[in-house]
Amino acid sequence: MRSVVAKRVNDALNFLIHFFLTLTFVCFSNCKEFKNSNNENYQFQHLISIQFINDISFASDLQQRAKNQLGSLPNSPPGSEDDTEAKIKLGNKLFRDINLSANQIQACVTCHPIDGRSAGMDRQTTPRGTFGQLGKRNTPTIFNVGYNSVLFWDGRRNSLYDQAIDPFINPMEMSLSSESELIQKIQNDPSYSEYFANAFPSNPNINLHNVKLSISAFERSLVSKSKFDDFVLGNLLIFNRQELDGLNIFLDVGCTNCHSGYLLGGNHLSKLESVSLYNPNDFGKFEVTGDSNDRYVFKIPSLRNVTLTQPYFHDGSVTSLKETIGRMNEFKLNRRLTSSEIDLLIVFLKTLSDKTKSN
Numbered sequence: 001m002r003s004v005v006a007k008r009v010n011d012a013l014n015f016l017i018h019f020f021l022t023l024t025f026v027c028f029s030n031c032k033e034f035k036n037s038n039n040e041n042y043q044f045q046h047l048i049s050i051q052f053i054n055d056i057s058f059a060s061d062l063q064q065r066a067k068n069q070l071g072s073l074p075n076s077p078p079g080s081e082d083d084t085e086a087k088i089k090l091g092n093k094l095f096r097d098i099n100l101s102a103n104q105i106q107a108c109v110t111c112h113p114i115d116g117r118s119a120g121m122d123r124q125t126t127p128r129g130t131f132g133q134l135g136k137r138n139t140p141t142i143f144n145v146g147y148n149s150v151l152f153w154d155g156r157r158n159s160l161y162d163q164a165i166d167p168f169i170n171p172m173e174m175s176l177s178s179e180s181e182l183i184q185k186i187q188n189d190p191s192y193s194e195y196f197a198n199a200f201p202s203n204p205n206i207n208l209h210n211v212k213l214s215i216s217a218f219e220r221s222l223v224s225k226s227k228f229d230d231f232v233l234g235n236l237l238i239f240n241r242q243e244l245d246g247l248n249i250f251l252d253v254g255c256t257n258c259h260s261g262y263l264l265g266g267n268h269l270s271k272l273e274s275v276s277l278y279n280p281n282d283f284g285k286f287e288v289t290g291d292s293n294d295r296y297v298f299k300i301p302s303l304r305n306v307t308l309t310q311p312y313f314h315d316g317s318v319t320s321l322k323e324t325i326g327r328m329n330e331f332k333l334n335r336r337l338t339s340s341e342i343d344l345l346i347v348f349l350k351t352l353s354d355k356t357k358s359n
């Protein structure tokens, strides 16, 4: 029922846009003609106006399709209702504290840099842990992580609360010996007591539960809105012709079969079609479940900020975005992509970047 009403409202709006533009065009060209009877000039204005009307109509149709098939980023991720400023502040401090790694050189922010123009990942093929040991997976961006329902390339976690402690004790990352070593280190640092008191006034204990709550609150605060959101929310003129064409291709060829929803990914896993192209020693979800059907099953990453987060894929093996998208021809698309279509897709993908970070 609601969608019928929405469609009627949209049709009415489309009609009004067309009507208004045609009126403007007729008035504009007649007034000019009155002042200046130069015929060529009149025809030129006529063509420009028709082109403009066509562009607006194309943009308006695409906007509806993008709204229905993808949507825009909600203001805050699910589960953030109790994320107070004080919890986020404590989470931020923990996220940046190098003393919480085995040899005091690494924090979450080392691999997930978020300041300035950094887009939440380190741009390494695969990162090194606190002792220089080389990991086998590419670092995903931490921006918008609160909206992901699948976490890690193999999908081994689905909640930020459950994930928050993993990196501290992961031998490939911050390499602490145990959860209790983590808690001890925080307890030994007197600067934390005030932060815990503010974040948890009724129970300011330094314990795992409170650490998990504050790190996940901080992660949920890392929201990154884009030009694409403005377009989907109704600013039709914000996209230029190439951006519109790129979005059109994205919707037409079936990228949305996998990169779906307002994150354009982030919520499902998929089996890799061309396994031979990747690091053969990473079996993806199989490594967590042991089920042979899960061999080479990996998370479909969100495409938000993708033009800022090279290199690509779970093994970070491809640097060029053009080659990365070309690789999607090995997946199940509605048709093969041409080189010029890939260029337009890249122009569209740029509109998914954080508005405050340059592309």
Ligand code: HEC
Binding pocket: 095, 106, 107, 108, 109, 110, 111, 112, 127, 128, 129, 130, 135, 137, 138, 139, 140, 141, 142, 145, 148, 150, 151, 152, 153, 154, 163, 164, 165, 167, 168, 172, 173, 174, 215, 219
């Ligand atoms: C040594 C670099 C490194 C450090 C330090 C590190 N991470 Fe990560 N992070 C990674 C890599 C690599 C992955 C992907 C691992 C995988 O999928 O198996 C990842 C994945 C994640 C994810 C899942 C993202 C997604 O989209 O699936 C979250 C959340 C995360 N890290 C948060 C943190 C937090 C919080 C800390 C600090 C407590 C931290 N990371 C420290 C490298 C790092």
Ligand code: HEC
Binding pocket: 250, 253, 254, 255, 256, 257, 258, 259, 269, 270, 271, 272, 278, 298, 299, 300, 301, 302, 303, 306, 309, 311, 312, 313, 314, 315, 324, 325, 328, 331, 332, 333, 337, 345
């Ligand atoms: C059948 C599902 C599927 C379809 C369809 C699909 N993708 Fe993907 N895409 C994936 C998976 C899975 C990955 C991650 C693969 C990996 O890490 O090895 C991925 C990765 C990517 C990446 C790299 C992201 C990163 O951060 O590493 C880009 C860019 C991308 N896809 C763009 C597209 C575009 C554009 C289309 C449409 C032309 C498309 N994809 C269609 C499943 C799909």
